[in-house]
Amino acid sequence: AQTVTQSQPEMSVQEAETVTLSCTYDTSESDYYLFWYKQPPSRQMILVIRQEAYKQQNATENRFSVNFQKAAKSFSLKISDSQLGDAAMYFCAYRSYRSGGSNYKLTFGKGTLLTVNP
Amino acid sequence: GAVVSQHPSRVICKSGTSVKIECRSLDFQATTMFWYRQFPKKSLMLMATSNEGSKATYEQGVEKDKFLINHASLTLSTLTVTSAHPEDSSFYICSARDSHSYGYTFGSGTRLTVV
Numbered sequence: 001a002q003t004v005t006q007s008q009p010e011m012s013v014q015e016a017e018t019v020t021l022s023c024t025y026d027t028s029e030s031d032y033y034l035f036w037y038k039q040p041p042s043r044q045m046i047l048v049i050r051q052e053a054y055k056q057q058n059a060t061e062n063r064f065s066v067n068f069q070k071a072a073k074s075f076s077l078k079i080s081d082s083q084l085g086d087a088a089m090y091f092c093a094y095r096s097y098r099s100g101g102s103n104y105k106l107t108f109g110k111g112t113l114l115t116v117n118p
Numbered sequence: 119g120a121v122v123s124q125h126p127s128r129v130i131c132k133s134g135t136s137v138k139i140e141c142r143s144l145d146f147q148a149t150t151m152f153w154y155r156q157f158p159k160k161s162l163m164l165m166a167t168s169n170e171g172s173k174a175t176y177e178q179g180v181e182k183d184k185f186l187i188n189h190a191s192l193t194l195s196t197l198t199v200t201s202a203h204p205e206d207s208s209f210y211i212c213s214a215r216d217s218h219s220y221g222y223t224f225g226s227g228t229r230l231t232v233v
Contacts, residue, residue: 043226101169
Protein backbone atom coordinates (compact mmCIF):
# COMPACT_ATOMS: atom_id res chain seq x y z
CA ALA A 1 0.00 0.00 0.00
CA GLN A 2 1.10 3.52 -0.68
CA THR A 3 2.02 5.82 2.16
CA VAL A 4 2.55 9.56 2.27
CA THR A 5 4.72 11.19 4.92
CA GLN A 6 4.80 14.83 5.88
CA SER A 7 7.53 15.21 8.47
CA GLN A 8 6.76 18.80 9.45
CA PRO A 9 3.65 19.04 11.62
CA GLU A 10 3.98 22.83 11.76
CA MET A 11 5.86 25.51 9.85
CA SER A 12 5.90 29.26 10.01
CA VAL A 13 7.00 31.92 7.55
CA GLN A 14 7.18 35.69 7.47
CA GLU A 15 4.91 37.46 5.06
CA ALA A 16 6.59 37.91 1.64
CA GLU A 17 9.16 35.21 2.41
CA THR A 18 9.49 31.76 0.88
CA VAL A 19 8.72 28.48 2.60
CA THR A 20 9.09 24.86 1.53
CA LEU A 21 6.88 22.07 2.79
CA SER A 22 8.21 18.52 2.61
CA CYS A 23 6.48 15.37 1.44
CA THR A 24 7.80 11.90 0.78
CA TYR A 25 5.88 8.87 -0.38
CA ASP A 26 6.34 5.19 -0.78
CA THR A 27 5.02 3.25 -3.75
CA SER A 28 5.93 0.38 -6.01
CA GLU A 29 4.13 1.93 -8.96
CA SER A 30 5.96 3.74 -11.73
CA ASP A 31 3.11 6.01 -12.75
CA TYR A 32 0.94 8.00 -10.38
CA TYR A 33 -0.33 11.46 -9.51
CA LEU A 34 0.73 13.70 -6.67
CA PHE A 35 -1.21 16.60 -5.22
CA TRP A 36 -0.95 19.39 -2.71
CA TYR A 37 -4.19 20.48 -1.10
CA LYS A 38 -4.78 23.45 1.16
CA GLN A 39 -7.34 23.42 3.98
CA PRO A 40 -7.90 26.86 5.50
CA PRO A 41 -9.83 27.38 8.74
CA SER A 42 -13.08 27.09 6.77
CA ARG A 43 -12.04 23.45 6.25
CA GLN A 44 -12.81 23.59 2.54
CA MET A 45 -10.23 21.50 0.68
CA ILE A 46 -8.64 23.43 -2.16
CA LEU A 47 -6.33 21.99 -4.83
CA VAL A 48 -3.04 23.86 -4.89
CA ILE A 49 -1.07 21.92 -7.46
CA ARG A 50 -0.95 18.58 -9.21
CA GLN A 51 1.93 16.61 -10.73
CA GLU A 52 1.89 13.59 -13.02
CA ALA A 53 4.80 11.27 -12.27
CA TYR A 54 5.57 10.69 -15.93
CA LYS A 55 6.24 14.40 -16.42
CA GLN A 56 9.78 15.44 -15.60
CA GLN A 57 8.93 19.12 -15.49
CA ASN A 58 7.96 20.43 -12.10
CA ALA A 59 4.43 21.81 -11.89
CA THR A 60 3.96 25.52 -11.16
CA GLU A 61 0.90 27.55 -10.29
CA ASN A 62 1.66 31.22 -9.77
CA ARG A 63 3.47 31.49 -6.41
CA PHE A 64 3.31 27.75 -5.82
CA SER A 65 5.79 25.31 -7.29
CA VAL A 66 6.91 21.80 -6.57
CA ASN A 67 10.24 20.02 -6.52
CA PHE A 68 9.45 16.53 -7.73
CA GLN A 69 12.26 14.05 -7.27
CA LYS A 70 10.93 10.73 -8.54
CA ALA A 71 13.93 8.61 -7.65
CA ALA A 72 13.95 9.96 -4.11
CA LYS A 73 10.14 9.78 -3.92
CA SER A 74 10.02 13.35 -2.76
CA PHE A 75 7.44 16.00 -3.61
CA SER A 76 8.01 19.30 -1.81
CA LEU A 77 5.91 22.43 -2.17
CA LYS A 78 7.49 25.86 -2.36
CA ILE A 79 5.40 28.92 -1.61
CA SER A 80 6.98 32.16 -2.74
CA ASP A 81 6.06 35.65 -1.55
CA SER A 82 3.93 34.18 1.24
CA GLN A 83 0.68 35.94 1.97
CA LEU A 84 -1.51 35.95 5.06
CA GLY A 85 -4.13 34.05 3.09
CA ASP A 86 -1.71 31.17 2.63
CA ALA A 87 -2.09 30.25 6.30
CA ALA A 88 -3.72 26.83 6.32
CA MET A 89 -3.17 23.12 6.76
CA TYR A 90 -1.43 21.68 3.71
CA PHE A 91 -1.86 18.06 2.71
CA CYS A 92 0.23 16.08 0.28
CA ALA A 93 -1.68 13.31 -1.52
CA TYR A 94 -0.98 10.37 -3.80
CA ARG A 95 -3.16 8.67 -6.40
CA SER A 96 -2.48 5.59 -8.42
CA TYR A 97 -2.35 5.93 -12.19
CA ARG A 98 -4.51 2.85 -12.52
CA SER A 99 -8.15 3.36 -13.30
CA GLY A 100 -11.35 2.08 -11.74
CA GLY A 101 -13.12 2.31 -8.39
CA SER A 102 -10.80 2.43 -5.41
CA ASN A 103 -7.77 3.15 -7.61
CA TYR A 104 -9.06 6.68 -7.81
CA LYS A 105 -8.76 7.25 -4.09
CA LEU A 106 -6.35 9.80 -2.69
CA THR A 107 -3.95 8.82 0.08
CA PHE A 108 -3.19 11.83 2.26
CA GLY A 109 -0.26 12.69 4.46
CA LYS A 110 -0.86 13.91 8.00
CA GLY A 111 -0.57 17.53 7.00
CA THR A 112 1.56 20.55 7.79
CA LEU A 113 0.04 23.54 9.54
CA LEU A 114 1.46 26.69 7.99
CA THR A 115 1.40 29.95 9.91
CA VAL A 116 2.16 33.21 8.11
CA ASN A 117 3.44 35.98 10.35
CA PRO A 118 2.82 39.61 9.37
CA GLY B 119 -15.44 25.63 -11.65
CA ALA B 120 -16.76 22.35 -10.39
CA VAL B 121 -18.86 22.54 -7.25
CA VAL B 122 -19.87 19.89 -4.77
CA SER B 123 -22.70 20.76 -2.41
CA GLN B 124 -22.65 18.99 0.93
CA HIS B 125 -25.54 19.21 3.40
CA PRO B 126 -26.07 19.75 6.19
CA SER B 127 -23.02 21.75 7.24
CA ARG B 128 -23.76 21.12 10.90
CA VAL B 129 -26.01 18.65 12.63
CA ILE B 130 -26.64 17.73 16.23
CA CYS B 131 -28.46 14.51 16.92
CA LYS B 132 -29.36 12.38 19.88
CA SER B 133 -27.55 9.17 20.60
CA GLY B 134 -29.28 6.23 18.94
CA THR B 135 -30.75 8.18 16.04
CA SER B 136 -29.65 8.18 12.40
CA VAL B 137 -28.31 11.07 10.39
CA LYS B 138 -28.08 11.42 6.62
CA ILE B 139 -25.48 13.56 4.90
CA GLU B 140 -25.86 14.45 1.22
CA CYS B 141 -23.17 15.17 -1.30
CA ARG B 142 -24.22 16.49 -4.70
CA SER B 143 -22.11 17.41 -7.71
CA LEU B 144 -23.77 20.48 -9.21
CA ASP B 145 -22.26 20.84 -12.65
CA PHE B 146 -20.55 17.60 -13.47
CA GLN B 147 -21.08 13.88 -13.37
CA ALA B 148 -19.31 11.93 -10.68
CA THR B 149 -19.18 8.19 -11.16
CA THR B 150 -16.97 7.95 -8.09
CA MET B 151 -17.35 9.76 -4.80
CA PHE B 152 -15.39 9.42 -1.59
CA TRP B 153 -16.31 9.85 2.04
CA TYR B 154 -13.75 10.97 4.59
CA ARG B 155 -13.72 11.51 8.29
CA GLN B 156 -11.48 14.14 9.83
CA PHE B 157 -10.64 14.71 13.49
CA PRO B 158 -9.47 18.14 14.67
CA LYS B 159 -6.07 19.06 13.28
CA LYS B 160 -5.74 15.62 11.75
CA SER B 161 -5.63 14.26 8.25
CA LEU B 162 -8.53 12.98 6.19
CA MET B 163 -9.27 9.34 6.79
CA LEU B 164 -10.94 7.63 3.85
CA MET B 165 -14.02 5.72 4.95
CA ALA B 166 -15.33 4.42 1.65
CA THR B 167 -15.36 4.76 -2.10
CA SER B 168 -18.80 5.16 -3.59
CA ASN B 169 -19.48 4.10 -7.17
CA GLU B 170 -22.67 5.04 -8.99
CA GLY B 171 -25.04 2.13 -9.26
CA SER B 172 -22.96 -0.31 -7.24
CA LYS B 173 -22.06 -1.08 -3.67
CA ALA B 174 -19.56 1.10 -1.88
CA THR B 175 -16.07 -0.16 -1.09
CA TYR B 176 -15.29 0.35 2.57
CA GLU B 177 -11.84 0.81 4.04
CA GLN B 178 -10.60 -1.65 6.59
CA GLY B 179 -12.05 -1.03 10.02
CA VAL B 180 -15.05 0.96 8.82
CA GLU B 181 -18.37 -0.60 9.78
CA LYS B 182 -20.46 -0.82 6.64
CA ASP B 183 -23.67 -1.44 8.58
CA LYS B 184 -23.11 1.68 10.61
CA PHE B 185 -22.05 3.99 7.80
CA LEU B 186 -24.47 3.35 4.95
CA ILE B 187 -23.47 4.81 1.61
CA ASN B 188 -25.78 5.15 -1.36
CA HIS B 189 -24.74 6.48 -4.76
CA ALA B 190 -27.97 6.21 -6.70
CA SER B 191 -27.21 8.74 -9.42
CA LEU B 192 -24.25 10.35 -11.16
CA THR B 193 -24.67 13.48 -9.08
CA LEU B 194 -25.71 12.32 -5.62
CA SER B 195 -24.15 10.23 -2.89
CA THR B 196 -25.41 9.96 0.68
CA LEU B 197 -23.82 8.83 3.91
CA THR B 198 -26.15 7.69 6.68
CA VAL B 199 -24.73 7.29 10.16
CA THR B 200 -27.02 4.76 11.79
CA SER B 201 -27.59 4.47 15.53
CA ALA B 202 -25.18 7.32 16.13
CA HIS B 203 -23.11 7.46 19.31
CA PRO B 204 -20.98 10.25 20.76
CA GLU B 205 -17.83 8.61 19.36
CA ASP B 206 -19.23 9.16 15.86
CA SER B 207 -18.99 12.90 16.41
CA SER B 208 -16.59 14.19 13.80
CA PHE B 209 -16.16 16.21 10.64
CA TYR B 210 -17.25 14.31 7.52
CA ILE B 211 -16.14 15.39 4.05
CA CYS B 212 -17.17 14.08 0.66
CA SER B 213 -15.21 14.33 -2.57
CA ALA B 214 -16.35 13.74 -6.13
CA ARG B 215 -14.22 12.74 -9.07
CA ASP B 216 -15.18 14.39 -12.32
CA SER B 217 -15.49 11.66 -14.96
CA HIS B 218 -14.43 14.04 -17.74
CA SER B 219 -11.77 16.31 -16.26
CA TYR B 220 -10.46 13.70 -13.80
CA GLY B 221 -10.29 16.37 -11.12
CA TYR B 222 -11.45 16.02 -7.53
CA THR B 223 -13.80 18.45 -5.89
CA PHE B 224 -14.52 18.44 -2.18
CA GLY B 225 -17.67 19.32 -0.33
CA SER B 226 -17.52 21.88 2.45
CA GLY B 227 -17.95 19.22 5.12
CA THR B 228 -20.46 18.30 7.80
CA ARG B 229 -19.80 18.68 11.49
CA LEU B 230 -21.71 15.95 13.29
CA THR B 231 -22.24 16.16 17.02
CA VAL B 232 -23.95 13.28 18.78
CA VAL B 233 -25.27 14.09 22.25
